[in-house]
Amino acid sequence: MLNLFKDEPQSINSFFLFMQSLVNRNLVAEALRVSEARYRNLLENMDLGVVYLNNAGTIISANQAAEQILGLHLNNMMGRPLSETCSRIVREDGSVLPHEQHPVMSALRTGKPVENVVMGLVDHARQNHTWLMTSSVPEFRPGERRPHQVFMTLADITQQKLAEKELNLASVIVNNTGEGIIVADQDNKIISVNPAFTILTGFSRQDVFGKKAYFLQSKKNAIKINEELHNSRKNGNSWQGEIWHRRKNSDDFPCWTTINQVKDADGKTTHYVYVVMDITHLKKAQNRLGFLAYHDPLTQLPNRMLLRDRINHSLQNARREGSQVAVLFLDLDRFKIINDTYGHAVGDSLLKEVARRIKNLVRKEDTVSRYAGDEFIVLMEDFSDAKSPAKLARKLIEIFNVPMEVKGHSLQITTSVGISLFPRDGDDTDSLIKNADTAMYRAKKEGRNNFQYYNPELTTQAFEKMAMESDLRQSIDKDELILYYQPQVCLNTGNVVGIESLVHWQHPTMGLMPSARFMSIAEESGFILAMGEWMVEAACKQMRHWLNEGAPVNKIVVNVSAVQLRRSDFVATVERILHEHGLSPHCLELEISENSFADNVEPIIKSLNGLAEAGIDLTITNFGKGNFSLLNLKRIPVKKLKIDSLFVSEMLRNPNYEDILRSVIALGHSLNLKVIAQGIESEAQQKRLTELDCDMGQGHFYYLPALPSANFFAK
Known part of the structure; x- marks a missing residue:
């Protein structure tokens, strides 16, 4: 057993050693005769407990130290057997020490000293032990063979025992x-x-x-x-x-x-x-993670991160040597049909076979990357002329003409290829990839199963989209984003029950734009993360302002996207914003579009449950237009369903839409959910929705979206 620390028991007080040596009764008597008063004073002030017992084991005297150790006053000990001073006396192993085996009784019975015995006094009230080192020395009168009394010493070693226990525990831990x-x-x-x-x-x-x-x-x-x-x-x-x-x-x-x-x-x-x-x-796990960080786990091909690194490197060489670089963007035609028909397992196996065929076809110096989903990119360097990428593109198209045997299925698939060249079609990695992507879409429009070089005339819309994306990324820093607000009302009372925030963009040249004009760009570019956080922040700030003014508003409503909900820190971000503005979580309601649940729903459901646990109300908006799973609805702690405005606008002209409305309202109420209709623009619509038992409404009939300065609370 490993012993990290060695602790020798401390020797007994020198006087204790002296007292132990007084076995000879004549020496004790002589010492007492010399100065009994001095002895008594010394006895009372020593740290060692001393107890005198008669030949029946009854206490006849004890010093103050013994009183403290035993926890009894001398008056309560005098004339009592030693066994009555403690409810229970135990050995070191925890077993009860019988009265006849007590060191005092052994010394009286044998007439011999019993030294250095460890025993424990159990205190039931405190549920602990007082551990003692005790010695018992019998005393004899001249001419007598049996002792007339016993001199017992008590040393409290409780702390030492605890230290030993800790050392033993440490030793067990170390060895195990x-x-x-x-x-x-x-x-x-x-x-x-x-x-x-x-x-x-x-x-x-x-x-x-x-x-x-x-x-x-x-x-x-x-x-x-x-x-x-x-x-x-x-x-x-x-x-x-x-x-x-x-x-x-x-x-x-x-x-x-x-x-x-x-x-x-x-x-x-x-x-x-x-x-x-x-x-x-x-x-090994780190090395594996390092590989996965730069490779696609399904096909083992370089991922977009490694691809971009290699394109950047190839462009540096091309600039230095005056050579060309080609980016070939491949997209599998109608892959989604195969994936939906045969399942993801077959789809994944097909992608691995596609990766294998492409890898076997290209040169060793070319890079093949799985860029995303069913999209692949081939990077070509050091080729003779612009026709070389076209030759490779033809070969790629041809190898897909041979059916692929995947999990017992013979699958026929084609590909469309777009090609961009450095330096003619772009001077950086992003431009080359985007332009190759644009060329690939032209190939699809030309009938698929062909390739196209990049053509600038065909990318006018793409450039406009890129320009808008660039402007949008600067919109927060330039204070161009604005929140408009539209109240939501109770259909029965007309009272405002919440106010929805609607983001607008004051573009410097295109004027004020509603979210429908730029929301898809924000989501595709990833800017929705920054913009979404800004929306929650701005809405909560306005809510705090209204509450400080005493406005009768209970809830601010903010729309969030699936991209935001997939972020692991989204719940913490919302909670932080609420805390910074001193708002209760019940002041905030988040609306999530039904379309958000089309793909990769597990992280979204996890975030929604986290928001609900934090006390934030949730609403599914645009309900009824998509293919939302009712099973998901049972897994999400929403409070409200928001009916899409299409059904509201058409319900008075088309009975089918009214039937849908009736069904959605009944579904919501069966699940104990409130139902709100958006896009109400007439009294007739309001009346019919009220008759259908819809709970709340929102639309131009009540309020137009307006800036915070509008007095929503005067009506």
Whole structure:
């Protein structure tokens, strides 16, 4: 068993040793005759407990220390048997000590001293033990063979026992922990190891005893690590880091090692304790993660991150050498039909076969990447003329003409290819990829299963979209985004029950635009994350302003997108904004479009549940237009369904739309959900919705979307 600390029991007080030596009754008597008063004073002021008992085991005297140890006043002890001073006396193993085996009774019975016996006094009220080291010395009168009394000493060793228990526990932990532990002396020589160390390295204690701990290190990092350890010891600090160690069979393996210094009461280092954890599997996992960070896990091809890096590198070489670079953008024609018909397992196997065929066709120096979904990109470098990419494109199209055998299915699939060239079609990675993508879409429009070079005339719309995306990214910094507000009302009372915020963009040249003009661009570009956070922030700020003014508004409503909900930190972001503006979560309602649940719904559902747990109300908007799963509706803690305006605008002219409205309202109420209709523009619509038992409404009939300065609360 590994013993990290060694603690010898302290010797008994010198006077106790003196008192123990007074076995000879004549010496005691002589001492008492010399100065009984002085003896009594000394007895009362010593730390050692002293108790006198007669030959029947009854207490006849005790000093103050004994009173404190036993927890009884002398008056309560006098004339009582020792066994009555404590409800229970136990041995070290916890078993009850019978009265006849008490050291006092043994000394009376045998006439011999009973020394250094450890026993425990159980205090049931406090549920603890007082541990004592006790000695009992019999005293005889001249000429008598049986003792007339016993002199018993008591030393409280409770703290020592607790320390021993902690040391034993530490020893058990050290010997059963899964990490290797090495203990070295102040000269860094190994003096002890635990079993886990032997299992980890193959070295036994005998193999390493007396050797410097450094000998376990692999040579590949010894110099650097030794320098760090030297500085750590010099500064009196602990050290931790990755070290390569060696096993007894000479194999090297990586370890996460922590080295702590053990110091004495004077601050001097007495030992070093090494804790060694094998991180071989972790390193393998890191390497695997490093591969996955730059490769597609399905096809093992470079992903878009690695592709971009390689295109950037190839452009640097091309600029230096005056050569060309080609980007071929491939998209599988009608892949979605195959995926939907045969399932994702077949679709994934098809993609792997596609990747294999492309990889086998191109040159070794070309890069093949799975860019996204069923899109692949081939990067060509160092080719002779602009016709070379076209030749490769034809070959790629031809290899897809051969059916692919996938999981027992013979599948026929074609591809459309777009080509962009450096420097003619773009001077940077983004331009080349976008222009190749544009050319690929032209190939699809030309009937699929063909290739097209990039043509600038065909990208006018694409450039306009790019320009709008660029402007949109600057809209927050330029204070161009504006929130308009439209109240929601109770259909029965007409009271405002909430106010929805609607984002608009004050474009510098195109004027004020509603969200429908730019929301898709925001989502596709990823700008929706920044814009969505701005919307929540601005709406909560306005809500706080209304509450400070005493406005009768209970809830602010904000639309959020699926892109936002897939962010793992979205719930925390919303909670932070509410806290910063001093708003209760119940002041905020978030609307999520039904279309958000078309793909990858699990992270969205997780976020929605987190929002609901935080106390934020949720509404599914545009309900009824998509293919929303009722199963998902049961998994999402929404409070409200918002009927799409199309049904409201057509319900008075088309009975089918009214039937849909009736069904949605009934569905919502059956699930204990409120139902709100948007796009109400006439009294007739309001009346019919009220008759259908719709709960709330929103539209131009009540309020037009307006700036916060509009007095919504005057009506």
